[in-house]
Amino acid sequence: MTSPSSAASGRPGTGRPLRPFWPPLAAGVALGLVLLATFVLTGHGLGATGASTRLTAWLGMAVAPQATAANAYLGPMVEGGRPLAGWISWQVLGVAAGALLSAWQAGRWRVQLDGARSVGSGRRVLTALAGGLMAGFGARVAAGCTSGLGLSGAATLGIAAFVFLGAFFAVGLVASRLVRGV
Amino acid sequence: MLPFNDNGALSGLLCGLAFGWVLERAGFGSPAKLTAQFRLTDWSVFKVMFTAIVVAAFGLWALQALGWLAADAVYVPTALLGAAAAGGALVGAGFAVGGYCPGTSVVGLCSGRLDAAVFLLGLLLGTVVFAGLYGPAVEALMSAGEVSAGDTFRDAWGLPDGAMLALLAAALVAVYWLGGRFERRGAGPVDARRAVAGATPDAGG
Numbered sequence: 033m034t035s036p037s038s039a040a041s042g043r044p045g046t047g048r049p050l051r052p053f054w055p056p057l058a059a060g061v062a063l064g065l066v067l068l069a070t071f072v073l074t075g076h077g078l079g080a081t082g083a084s085t086r087l088t089a090w091l092g093m094a095v096a097p098q099a100t101a102a103n104a105y106l107g108p109m110v111e112g113g114r115p116l117a118g119w120i121s122w123q124v125l126g127v128a129a130g131a132l133l134s135a136w137q138a139g140r141w142r143v144q145l146d147g148a149r150s151v152g153s154g155r156r157v158l159t160a161l162a163g164g165l166m167a168g169f170g171a172r173v174a175a176g177c178t179s180g181l182g183l184s185g186a187a188t189l190g191i192a193a194f195v196f197l198g199a200f201f202a203v204g205l206v207a208s209r210l211v212r213g214v
Numbered sequence: 215m216l217p218f219n220d221n222g223a224l225s226g227l228l229c230g231l232a233f234g235w236v237l238e239r240a241g242f243g244s245p246a247k248l249t250a251q252f253r254l255t256d257w258s259v260f261k262v263m264f265t266a267i268v269v270a271a272f273g274l275w276a277l278q279a280l281g282w283l284a285a286d287a288v289y290v291p292t293a294l295l296g297a298a299a300a301g302g303a304l305v306g307a308g309f310a311v312g313g314y315c316p317g318t319s320v321v322g323l324c325s326g327r328l329d330a331a332v333f334l335l336g337l338l339l340g341t342v343v344f345a346g347l348y349g350p351a352v353e354a355l356m357s358a359g360e361v362s363a364g365d366t367f368r369d370a371w372g373l374p375d376g377a378m379l380a381l382l383a384a385a386l387v388a389v390y391w392l393g394g395r396f397e398r399r400g401a402g403p404v405d406a407r408r409a410v411a412g413a414t415p416d417a418g419g
Contacts, residue, residue, distance in 0.1 A: 146413055166311065174297050
């Protein structure tokens, strides 16, 4: 196996020593407590695509205001004029900040096109784009993603969450055997 | 009586900060580690998600049993099972091919991964395509398989929450046991060094 010298020396991007990941049990307990605290604080769980959908509506207003306002799905979101205003947008900003701090502190910040070494740069850009497209479309069909519907919904013992997770894992297992994306 | 129903900016930032920190600590910014779950060589995704679900579900149940959290005060997703299955299938395919789910792509980008930025661009495009197709026909498809009796196993089919929690706890033990067996047989979990170095052709990490 080949490794870039920066990673092999254990001192990638930031020059901070590389720290190991948390063991899954510790990370899972921590994630569960964060999710529980979110429910207690806000009355709902964590999410992601609520923000990307709002961002799409906001970008739509910037690029094609008439088409966006007339659209049956995005139109109601832009009626108030501020589609990005909402708890979920702040939460995703927080996710970005938290991940950035954690990656930097643990010496895991490194600019790279991850997957380029395994499948090639051109193919990796295509698989990332195609994967994002499917996930973006699918999350709107289900009205939630792995975080918002799968994780948060399962914690409330919602039936839809378990159906989502079952389909997610079954199709993911098959798809990863058919297509090498990373 | 809980919850506080605080949906302000600070509440969002703090919840997100902790969420992003924990996801990165678990290694979920790495597409090599995330997709290794589907290759069954690294079971961290199953282990972390199942553990978190059990911890949060038990916590919610305990807070309600103690009378501190109002019953039915937390948001439960509507039981649109057709939409959940179709959407879950597409997000699963997108995860296997693209290497991320929507939330973890933000973590990937914020640990320096440019492919995560491309995934996020695809996410916005997928939303645009959905909005373009949205109409009565899509709405009808999305409401297929709705369970009208209720959204939880208790409300819809009378399965007590305690029984559901016991089932989840048993599934959790099974995931750790089965995952451990698979991980010992294969290349083992993707560690931080392999994740930071980027995916490789042999084991994907």
